[in-house]
Amino acid sequence: MTNPTPLHSSRRLIERQYGRPIRQLTYDTIPQPGRDHDPVLSAALNLYGGLRETSARLTEARQRVRQLLDEGHDSTVDGTTRLLNIAQDIHALTTRHVTEARALGDLLGAHQPPPPLPRPASTGLSAADDLDELLPLARRIAADSPHLTRAKLGPALRAHGIRVSNQRLGALLNRLRTETFLGAAA
Secondary structure (H helix, E strand, O other): OOOOOHHHHHHHHHHHHHOOOHHHHHHHOOOOOOOOOOHHHHHHHHHHHHHHHHHHHHHHHHHHHHHHHHOOOOOOHHHHHHHHHHHHHHHHHHHHHHHHHHHHHHHOOOOOOOOOOOOOOOOOOEEOOOHHHHHHHHHHHHHHOOOOOHHHHHHHHHHOOEEOOHHHHHHHHHHHHHHHHHHHHO
16 A cells, blocks of 8 residues: 555545535635635645645656656756756755645644543542542441442442442452451451
8 A cells, every 4th residue: 555645645634624525625715705714724725725736746847757767868968957957846846745735734733632532521429549548438338238249349339429440449348358357367
């Protein structure tokens, strides 16, 4: 699979940003009464137009080089000078092409990280910081249940407004079992 050209990538970026094909977007930049004008879209389409023109000129220059080489470029000063001039044009056009593509990407925010995801709505639960803070409540829950399991302890803590990860829930359960075992042994 070949890499897409900057022109193709820029077109896809504009179309993805605005959700419509470029042909349709060009009509949206024509000022009409009662409709808001998007200056970013106008600037993006202007940059894209310049990028298209530069891309076409770059293609023509490359074709001229191929044509000179196919014709059996003579090693005279004139032939070498023409080839050198075209190579300089290609270099300048390539630099301009890359600069225009980057400017378009910067304008549309292609190089910026995506916006952060919205935070989930608060459920009224608070995260438990320390197991020692949870032990008194966990002891009361354990006293109400003859066989305390992870499946019983987790929902009981959530019912009291405390959120505990599965790993911390297991540690809390082990601590309760150890206390129970040590209390029974004493």
